[in-house]
Amino acid sequence: MTTLAGYLLLSAMLFAVGLAGALTRRNAVLILIGIELMLNAANLNFIAFWRFSEHPEALTGIMFVIFSIGVAAAEAAVGLALIIAIYRHYKTTNVDEMNSLKG
Amino acid sequence: MTLPFVIIAVLTIVAAVAAMSLRNLVHCALAVVVALAGLAMLYLQLNAQFVGFAQILVYVGAVAILVVFAILLTRGGEAPEKSVFSASWLTGLAVAVAVFGVLAWTIVKSAASQREPTQEAGATVKQIGDALMTRFVLPLEVIGLLLTAALIGAVIIAMKEEKK
Numbered sequence: 001m002t003t004l005a006g007y008l009l010l011s012a013m014l015f016a017v018g019l020a021g022a023l024t025r026r027n028a029v030l031i032l033i034g035i036e037l038m039l040n041a042a043n044l045n046f047i048a049f050w051r052f053s054e055h056p057e058a059l060t061g062i063m064f065v066i067f068s069i070g071v072a073a074a075e076a077a078v079g080l081a082l083i084i085a086i087y088r089h090y091k092t093t094n095v096d097e098m099n100s101l102k103g
Numbered sequence: 104m105t106l107p108f109v110i111i112a113v114l115t116i117v118a119a120v121a122a123m124s125l126r127n128l129v130h131c132a133l134a135v136v137v138a139l140a141g142l143a144m145l146y147l148q149l150n151a152q153f154v155g156f157a158q159i160l161v162y163v164g165a166v167a168i169l170v171v172f173a174i175l176l177t178r179g180g181e182a183p184e185k186s187v188f189s190a191s192w193l194t195g196l197a198v199a200v201a202v203f204g205v206l207a208w209t210i211v212k213s214a215a216s217q218r219e220p221t222q223e224a225g226a227t228v229k230q231i232g233d234a235l236m237t238r239f240v241l242p243l244e245v246i247g248l249l250l251t252a253a254l255i256g257a258v259i260i261a262m263k264e265e266k267k
Binding site for chain 1 (some may be wrong): 153172187190198218
């Protein structure tokens with residue numbers, strides 16, 4: 001059976017990949033995807049800790065992930081709407097060129 | 104380490120790396136779908152069936168479609184001629200590697216990480232429904248309000264501005 005460390009290391013790796021993407025990519029949509037990956041890595045941690053906990057019947061990990069998925073869905077919807085609004089204004093999704101708040 | 108875990112883990116990591124490094128944005132979106140489906144498989148493997156199927160429904164179903172819509176609406180479909188990475192990509196990569204190093208070091212050092220899974224840990228839909236309607240009913244209502252607000256907010260933000 002896989003130990004807790006396997007899941008935690010996988011989750012840390014996913015988080016690092018998402019962070020690298022969010023920090024290095026130019027396109028705003030890809031930055032949002034990187035943030036989604038980081039959120040998912042945290043969800044995997046919650047589920048792994050729930051599965052390996054002493055009292056899994058309390059369902060805390062499961063509940064946290066269900067609510068986290070809901071918040072992430074809301075975040076994705078608003079984030080992509082913002083990117084579309086910015087694209088309409090600047091005609092670009094390159095974050096290096098979005099350098100002023102007041103267009 | 105069991106063989107199914109290794110296969111799913113490798114698939115997820117490779118798909119995530121591909122999503123973050125491919126040039127064509129549509130390919131990135133498809134790669135991220137594979138990574139999210141891999142995570143759903145991991146949830147199923149960890150006996151969290153409800154979360155696994157919620158992950159497929161919300162991420163693979165809804166968020167991926169939203170991302171593809173956003174990419175196509177912003178004309179990200181064609182591969183860019185310039186570099187896809189920002190000017191400070193080396194710093195970003197160094198930060199990510201440092202974060203992974205610290206996390207991995209902590210996990211390997213921790214005593215709790217060698218734990219074996221609890222026997223018969225599982226959550227039926229009935230248990231989850233009971234908990235959502237009793238102990239977690241306030242968070243459930245709050246998340247409903249949040250989703251409604253996000254829906255209206257997203258429509259208002261993305262709506263075309265009226266010409267005055």
